[in-house]
Amino acid sequence: MPTPTITPATRPSPDEAVAGLWQAAGLPAAALGRLQLGGADPVLPSSFAVGTAAQASLGAAALAAAALWQQRSGRWQDVAVEMRHALAEFRSERYLRVDGAPWPEFRDPLSRLFRCGDGRWVRLHANFPHHRDGVLRLLGCANDVAAVQAALQKWEAEAFETAASEAGLVVAAMRSFEAWDRHPQGQALHGMPPLTIERIGEAPPQPLPDLPATGARPLTGVRVLDFTRIIAGPVAGRTLAAHGADVLLVTAAHLPAIMPLVIDTGRGKRSCQLDLRDPDDKHAMHKLLHGADVLIQGYRPQGLAELGVGPQAAARARPGIVYVTLSAYGHTGPWAGKRGFDSLVQTASGFNHAEAQAAGSDTPQPLPAQVLDHAAGYLLALGAMAALHRRAGEGGSWHVRVSLAQTGQWLRGLGRLEGGMEIPDQRFEDVADLMVALPSGFGALGVVSHAARLSETPAQWALPSVPLGTHMPEWLPRA
Structure with missing residues (x-):
């Protein structure tokens, strides 16, 4: 609907x-x-x-x-x-x-939209190395924008989206609102x-x-x-x-x-x-x-x-x-x-x-x-x-x-x-x-x-951002 x-x-x-x-x-x-x-x-x-x-x-x-x-x-x-x-x-x-x-x-060059062989677009997410490498294995191509574009010419957008999902990867075919509905x-x-x-x-x-x-x-x-x-x-x-x-x-x-x-x-x-x-x-x-x-x-x-x-x-x-x-x-x-x-x-x-x-x-x-x-x-x-x-x-x-x-x-x-x-x-x-x-x-x-x-309790961050793993896995005493 x-x-x-x-x-x-x-x-x-x-x-x-x-x-x-x-x-x-x-x-x-x-x-x-x-x-x-x-x-x-x-x-x-x-x-x-x-x-x-x-x-x-x-x-x-x-x-x-x-x-x-x-x-x-x-x-x-x-x-x-x-x-x-x-x-x-x-x-x-x-x-x-x-x-x-x-x-x-910080965004990987492959995190972008590509045209597939059916003329439709797919978006890849490659900012995590395992997602990027999984897409490259699925396409069987080198880590290069032009190589990925050439490989996707052999795919239809929704077929690649499905294959990527089945492989645990993150890919989306572009749809209109009407198609999504x-x-x-x-x-x-x-x-x-x-x-x-x-x-x-x-x-x-x-x-x-x-x-x-x-x-x-x-x-x-x-x-x-x-x-x-x-x-x-x-x-x-x-x-x-x-x-x-x-x-x-x-x-x-x-x-x-x-x-x-x-x-x-x-x-x-x-x-x-x-x-x-x-x-x-x-x-x-x-x-x-x-x-x-x-x-x-x-x-x-x-x-x-x-x-x-x-x-x-x-x-x-x-x-x-x-x-x-x-x-x-x-x-x-x-x-x-x-x-x-x-x-x-x-x-x-x-x-x-x-x-x-x-x-x-x-x-x-x-x-x-x-x-x-x-x-x-x-x-x-x-x-x-x-x-x-x-x-x-x-x-x-x-x-x-x-x-x-x-x-x-x-x-x-x-x-x-x-x-x-x-x-x-x-x-x-x-x-x-x-x-x-x-x-x-x-x-x-x-x-x-x-x-x-x-008006009474202005928002504030009492602690600074810190490198991951800085603290012990324990709670502070309740105030």
Whole structure:
């Protein structure tokens, strides 16, 4: 079933977009009057309401922090988000500076779109060496853009997408919105909300610890296990850390990482390394789980479950856990187990085609930011805080689910903009007033400040970004 056409008259306002997210999260409607949103689309060159998506997702997450603050302190506070600032934070990795300089380009040359023999496009993801090498083995060619282009002339786009998926690789054939709406995965997601929060186990109510008299923030004393990489999941952990949570990033030495993303999203977190294939490390992880309030995971579908740390197992081991899952294409439908990243989901689900049409181009066009990643990150944080709010009053263990594809479906629902592609792109100089200086384990950082302004508990990152594995796998004493 196709998505209904949204006209300028029916396009949701940012306030209406927040209200929709708030309803999906099941949080008290009275809080909505505490949020002030400034600015209007378009701010970046796009035919989509990417500014509304940034402002609404980031604002809803900040308002959820204010709701937890009210639950713990008895007092409301005001939240304000400017659209320009929200969009700058949606491109935070682009504006990162280390010792005054941008990070060198980290994207592999093969991470791009190629034409196949049937004239259609496919997007490859080669930023992880094992993904790049797997594609080269499948194509039987050298690690060279021209060689890959020649090899793909022997393939039809969807046939290569299927073969790559069956090999555990990440490739997406470009589709129009109409084709995506006909696709079985597009049909499986039709009508689903951008986030779901499901009770998965029984536990008594667990109000958050009492706030200390001074220096308290909404998530002071909350412990978060962060099993995520790249952008969406790490943004969720960075957001929870900004509101006071003790966020412990868990990685493993054998897993590849993209360093500028580690630096940008590592603000406020501690970082340890555990190999869950090792019995001793797995025991250490279970000890952490027993002390955790929230677990966020963004690995391939069923990846942690195969290691004994799926949502049901976690709820049995730690009744009252809030388990937060990110996937590429959703938890239902034929692609529920398919790997993916923002750029690939944009390609597969119609955004690159739609932006090209709006630009009058026959070359696929990306959104002007990793919008699906960043929006999903704030939706993950929103869901985590909403579940903590429910746990305090209702008890239970909770499973929050967000996918990049559902986030894209939500973005489509915010409507299109006439003339949006004609807006000039933001430069670094245009957001310089939104940058702040922070120390780190990598050098002096210049980063985009948090776009949500809370009147009583300003967001801040109390800990610097550090190299992976800097800390021991243990919790800090609860404040």
